[in-house]
Amino acid sequence: MTEQTTQDLDVPALVRQAVATVASVSVDQLSDDTDLENELDVDSLDLAEIAGIMHGHGIEVDKADLKTTATVGELVGNISESAAEAAK
Amino acid sequence: MPAPANRPFRQRVAVTGLGVKTPAGCDLKTFADTMFAGTPTARRVTEFDTTGINSKIACLVSDFDPSPYASPKMLRRMDRFTQLGLAAAMDAYTDAGSPAVEPERAGVSAGTATGGLRTAIANAEAAAERGAEAVSGLLVSMLMPNAAAAYISLVLGWHGPNTTCATTCASGTDAINNGAKMIRDGEADIVLAGAAEAAGATPLIMAAFAASGALSTRNDDPATASRPFDSGRDGYVMGEGAAYLLLERYDLAVARNATIYGEIAGGSRSADGYHVSAPHPEGRGAAACMRAAIADAGLAPADIRQINCHATATVLGDVAEANAVLTVFGDAPPPVTGPKGVLGHLIGASGAAEAVAAVLSARQGVVPPTAGHFQLAADCAGLDVVSGTPRKVGAGPVLSNSFGVGGQNASVIILPPAEETP
Numbered sequence: 001m002t003e004q005t006t007q008d009l010d011v012p013a014l015v016r017q018a019v020a021t022v023a024s025v026s027v028d029q030l031s032d033d034t035d036l037e038n039e040l041d042v043d044s045l046d047l048a049e050i051a052g053i054m055h056g057h058g059i060e061v062d063k064a065d066l067k068t069t070a071t072v073g074e075l076v077g078n079i080s081e082s083a084a085e086a087a088k
Numbered sequence: 089m090p091a092p093a094n095r096p097f098r099q100r101v102a103v104t105g106l107g108v109k110t111p112a113g114c115d116l117k118t119f120a121d122t123m124f125a126g127t128p129t130a131r132r133v134t135e136f137d138t139t140g141i142n143s144k145i146a147c148l149v150s151d152f153d154p155s156p157y158a159s160p161k162m163l164r165r166m167d168r169f170t171q172l173g174l175a176a177a178m179d180a181y182t183d184a185g186s187p188a189v190e191p192e193r194a195g196v197s198a199g200t201a202t203g204g205l206r207t208a209i210a211n212a213e214a215a216a217e218r219g220a221e222a223v224s225g226l227l228v229s230m231l232m233p234n235a236a237a238a239y240i241s242l243v244l245g246w247h248g249p250n251t252t253c254a255t256t257c258a259s260g261t262d263a264i265n266n267g268a269k270m271i272r273d274g275e276a277d278i279v280l281a282g283a284a285e286a287a288g289a290t291p292l293i294m295a296a297f298a299a300s301g302a303l304s305t306r307n308d309d310p311a312t313a314s315r316p317f318d319s320g321r322d323g324y325v326m327g328e329g330a331a332y333l334l335l336e337r338y339d340l341a342v343a344r345n346a347t348i349y350g351e352i353a354g355g356s357r358s359a360d361g362y363h364v365s366a367p368h369p370e371g372r373g374a375a376a377c378m379r380a381a382i383a384d385a386g387l388a389p390a391d392i393r394q395i396n397c398h399a400t401a402t403v404l405g406d407v408a409e410a411n412a413v414l415t416v417f418g419d420a421p422p423p424v425t426g427p428k429g430v431l432g433h434l435i436g437a438s439g440a441a442e443a444v445a446a447v448l449s450a451r452q453g454v455v456p457p458t459a460g461h462f463q464l465a466a467d468c469a470g471l472d473v474v475s476g477t478p479r480k481v482g483a484g485p486v487l488s489n490s491f492g493v494g495g496q497n498a499s500v501i502i503l504p505p506a507e508e509t510p
Contacts, residue, residue: 024160041161049227055221 011083012076018053019072022046032073040072050075056072059083093222098272101352102341103447103502105184105334107176107282110441111147111327113428114175116183116205123430123445124478126457128357129433130310132327136291143303145310147327147432158243165226166239167204172330172437173284174243176411180280180332181244183314187278187336187344195248195276196237197267199259199283201436201492203233207289230269236284236330248276257398258357258492259283260331260439263498265355267335268500272423277340283330283440285474288433289328297326300365302402316399316426316467317406327432331440333447338506348505350447353485354385367405371412373497378416378487381499385485389417392501393484394455394474396446398491400433401460409489423472424481425449429459439490443500446488451504453483 020027023040038044049064053060061082069075105114111129113119122129129147129280138144153374154163154171159176163171174456177196181187207230229235234252242252249270253262260283267281287293299305304323315321342350358380360373367374382389399406415423427442434441445456448478461475483504 022164024164025437030335045165045225045229056218088457 009059009083011059011080014054014057015076015079016072018050019075021053022049030072032071032076034072035070036072036075037070054079058085093429095150099274100338101268101271102336102338102346103333103349103352104336104341104346105180105182106444106447107179107332107351108441108444109149109152109172109181110178110329110331110434114152115150117396117446120448122510123427123456124454126430126459128311128314128430128459129364130313132307132310138291138294140219141291141295142298142305143294143323143326144307145313145325146462147305147325148289148292149329158239158265160428163229167207167230167235168285169204169206169286169287170230170236170239172286172328173198173282174239176282176284176330177240177280177332177497178243180282180334184334187346188244189278191245191247193248193277194246195245195267195270195279196240196246196250197256197270197279197281198234198252199263199436199440200236200252200285201254201256201259202285202287202293204231204235205293206290207231209292217349234418251346254436255496255498256492256494257433257438258490258496258498259436260441260486261443261490261498262357263440264333264352264500265357265498268352268355271335271337277337279335280332282330285435285437286328288326288435294326295455304401304435312460314401314429316397316429316458317410317465317471317473318400318401318461319463319465321401321403321406321465324428325400325432327434329434329441331437331444333440333443350450350505353387353501353503354381355498356380356384357496357498360497362495363384364495365493367408367458367491369408369411369496371408371415373495374412374489375415375492377497377499378412378489381487381501385501387485387501391485392422392487393420393481394449394486395424396442396449396486396488397424397426398489400428401426405491406451407463407467408506409491410471414470419470421470421472423455423474423481425455425474426458426461427456429461439488439498443488443502446486446502450486450502451483453481455481457499
């Protein structure tokens with residue numbers, strides 16, 4: 001098996017899919033403005049699970065960083081940044 | 089309304105709602121029809137690979153749909169045992185007419201033997217494959233035995249006493265007794281009492297029980313595999329499910345014109361203190377438990393109209409219970425039924441599901457037939473086992489037994505609704 005680098009991944013799509021999974025909604029229902037806490041009821045357990053899903057894709061995320069994100073767009077940005085940092 | 093003469097100070101406990109998610113049905117009518125027809129529910133397991141397990145049959149809840157009971161997100165955070173337990177509890181509450189409650193006076197008394205072990209197994213497999221990082225942060229809240237009770241309280245907003253007991257196969261009956269005590273002792277006015285089990289019917293636990301020789305290997309004839317008190321019995325059939333009873337302070341149930349199914353008149357628990365898995369051969373702890381429960385209800389053995397036996401259909405268990413019944417009731421015990429002929433063994437939930445059947449039996453005055461019972465075993469001689477068709481005995485007190493691996497015994501006395509109008 002060849003090593004897959006994080007540069008090959010569509011990180012925003014993976015993050016949206018992870019959010020949809022933990023919130024039990026369809027990806028189509030998410031926009032960048034969707035509020036994680038108020039619209040999706042995402043809590044710290046969900047953020048931990050999102051971090052776990054990202055880990056499964058080889059992307060390490062600091063859970064503490066995620067707690068400051070309010071929207072899906074911010075979360076995508078935050079995790080994409082982590083992935084880009086790691087790929088450097 | 090007068091209290092029993094020997095217990096003047098305690099509250100009486102009415103049963104006003106019933107909810108079931110069992111192999112015999114996920115609604116009360118189907119459950120009652122299946123139990124009173126004595127239709128066995130065991131079948132070949134197709135849900136997982138039983139290679140290497142000598143018992144390849146089980147009683148499963150195939151038609152359970154959890155979606156009406158919680159949001160998809162909430163359901164995702166629940167082990168199957170919690171989904172089954174929450175759904176059965178909500179059905180019992182709805183069946184009772186969704187009464188308004190004072191949240192601080194509304195309690196939950198739950199039981200389970202293995203809790204969210206299914207989720208634990210899945211996480212252990214993930215960790216073995218992909219490392220510790222694959223373990224979900226949700227695991228603890230899904231694995232914990234008190235998860236079902238937690239979700240019942242948070243969905244209903246009930247803030248009264250909330251406990252979960254784990255006495256393996258006695259858990260369901262213990263949970264009902266514990267719930268009745270919350271009301272009797274003045275701690276709560278309304279209690280959802282019941283139990284749920286979902287990890288028995290997994291490859292791991294089936295393999296464990298099979299290795300101990302507890303399970304029936306009558307794989308080619310599942311319908312007659314569970315044979316309570318029968319000469320051909322060879323162990324139990326694994327099951328899963330949940331059942332809940334809504335218990336209310338009797339006078340408050342009457343005051344709100346609730347439909348009263350019956351009354352929890354008393355109960356008891358004891359320990360064999362003999363062996364970690366085998367019952368005392370003479371059923372000494374079981375006999376003490378039955379006697380104490382009957383006395384707690386202010387009754388004498390002669391008052392008991394029928395017995396809803398634990399009767400797992402193991403060689404050791406059935407003879408111990410038969411001995412205990414004969415010890416308590418003498419040469420002419422009341423007729424008995426073994427609901428596991430229909431249901432299989434729901435482990436921690438068995439006592440709760442069987443109590444639902446006992447509530448209906450007490451009120452209808454009918455003993456449901458014991459499926460899988462064809463010929464009384466010689467070592468159970470003296471018992472009057474109802475089989476084939478239901479038997480009319482008249483409405484009256486039912487004794488329901490549950491005995492756990494570990495030697496824990498639990499008995500509950502269920503009465504039909506009182507005839508007097510207060």
